[in-house]
Amino acid sequence: MLQENLQNLLTRAQASQQLALSFLFSSMEIVRPLRKLVHALQLERGSNSLLLVDPQNILYASRVDAYRKQFADDQMRFLQAVEVWQAQMEQHALPSSVYIKLAHFLETLNHLVNLREQIDTREIKTDQAIDDFSSIIASALAFVFELAEQALDADIARGMLALFNFMQAKELAGQERALGVVVLGSRARTQSAQLTAALKTRIDQQWQAFQLVRSFATDAQIAQLEQLKQQPYRAHLEQWRDRVSASTHNSAHNSLALAEGWFDLMTQRIDGFQALEDDLISYLQIICAKKMAADEAFGSASTTSNHLSGLDSQLKQQVDERVMRVRGVSRLLLEQLHEQAVQLGAVEAELMLAKQTLLDRRFIERAKALLMIKKHITEEQAHQFMRNQAMKSGLKMVDLAKQLLQQLV
């Protein structure tokens, strides 16, 4: 009975590994239209800002309209993809959190009707409109983050972390675009300190997100990231940022022309991010496909040695012996079983470090959300508060976040 049970468990483990890989592969089929949808929302948010600082401008109104049409097409494609995905997921028992995060994003899309009405009637403040769009996009990114947490091996975890942080960086750039438009286009004499802080935070966090992309991306992806820096618009970025920053202190020279210039520059920049974003998604699908194929080929191959060329000879021999004992079990699985035995686990250590990065982020986000509610402050203020507290106490941000949450529970 022991051998039978063992054999069954290994067969199941293999099937479940294939399922998990195909789940991630299929999920990228909704992340692709999702990222397009988010891109359209980011453009709509930016052009809303132009419209709201110059409410009578017909050109701006028609531009907003064009982005909404783009969004409608993208939403249709996205929802079709979700339908296909749901059918494919019939056989997978995914954690409910995956469904819930996606459901939550769909629910926030419902708010768009109302939000657009308020914009059309100019009933909403510019910064409120930006915040509302940002929170819809945040719930899309929360779904991608949830997918990252489902990663079952180090390569996939790293790929997901690179993708998520890149999407995050792009979104922060999108927020910077919308906020900058308000700063440069507004004719109010004094800009609010809150807006200044908001812009500063977006730039800071963009830099941090790109750093995280770097630490998880492949060399080829990092090279692609470097190429983005060679784009013509990049030469003017810092200059424009200085202009925006100066304008938060003195709005005497503000004009719609300036706001438009900023919008166009940032749009060039953000549009340029799209190719790498798509590549990061494709890369994940390629890893999944390779692992699935390797697994299947290995399971059915009569000789296994050529699949094991990457392993050192002692491990190879041990694995071969196991293959003879337990036929039909995948290479991935054998490596994992082997790893259990020797407990070296460089790969598992890497996965654990990736999971720690994800968990750290969750702690910081949770603590920030908690502060916002308890102290009735904005996200920037919560961020600033935590930064200051961390500096004062010499704690890392994540340890401070844990302390804050521990006081709560």
Added chain:
Amino acid sequence: MLQENLQNLLTRAQASQQLALSFLFSSMEIVRPLRKLVHALQLERGSNSLLLVDPQNILYASRVDAYRKQFADDQMRFLQAVEVWQAQMEQHALPSSVYIKLAHFLETLNHLVNLREQIDTREIKTDQAIDDFSSIIASALAFVFELAEQALDADIARGMLALFNFMQAKELAGQERALGVVVLGSRARTQSAQLTAALKTRIDQQWQAFQLVRSFATDAQIAQLEQLKQQPYRAHLEQWRDRVSASTHNSAHNSLALAEGWFDLMTQRIDGFQALEDDLISYLQIICAKKMAADEAFGSASTTSNHLSGLDSQLKQQVDERVMRVRGVSRLLLEQLHEQAVQLGAVEAELMLAKQTLLDRRFIERAKALLMIKKHITEEQAHQFMRNQAMKSGLKMVDLAKQLLQQLV
């Protein structure tokens, strides 16, 4: 299409929550016979030590034999439970790691035949025999740990952490029993420094494990733990430990009678742990059953208000409104959806803190295993090394472990 997709996602989320709960419920049906199996192995290990320090003793040999028979019965029951569990898991797509950890434990059980032969022919050293038994038990506990990582809410995560750490504490007491027998029964003039360190580490880690049980157990369970301290044998425990400790320096008064006395006292102690261990398992099943029942009743109820008495009135109203919109969705789910929206998340924070505890443990274990392999040292030496390094550098154990692993990957 949006509303349809949303409705489907919520239905799926609910089904997957029920599946996850029933998975944990069913898994406890194998943890129960597993813990009995481990108990039998612990007794066999302890009596092996008596036999190996006095190889000709017929009484000891027959005692070992009795424990092996007990083990054979327990193994049969355990394997039957695994078979039933595997059939139940047909519809669940569990992470492959769950199957792999269980498969790995079954594989280590194969080593028992060989190991017992070496004991019967007295070909194995006493400390080697103890280590080999301990590593079989460690792989059983690794499976329970893996189950803990699957916990999907804070109550279950806390319950699993209390159970796992209690099993861990009991196992450390079992190792202390076996090692103490060697110390007290051995006629060698000098005891090895390694044995002294091993005993000290077991006592230290027991204390730490019990502390963790306390921090995750319910008040009733903590009270049960306190009652264990009132047992008659407890009055003599420290005295006996001092005797063992003294004997590691001076073995002049060692005798088999002393070793037997120690074995009996520790056996009384460890046997006493069983009732609470079973209760911790039952408690988890009760939580799962309650959550499943609440979920189902809620899903089919026509009026929902009485189920929501625990929630504050504003939340209650919001939840009620949602129920009207999305009929048939469970309370648990609605709370989670709601939590997504307000992002307060005390419950999620608690789950995250529990997950952090699990991840911390993994880091420390991984780093220890790595040191053992790289430096060719024992577990105690690795433990001691890390403790000293942590003290010197002022780092927490877990942060030191992360550093060590980061240097590797």
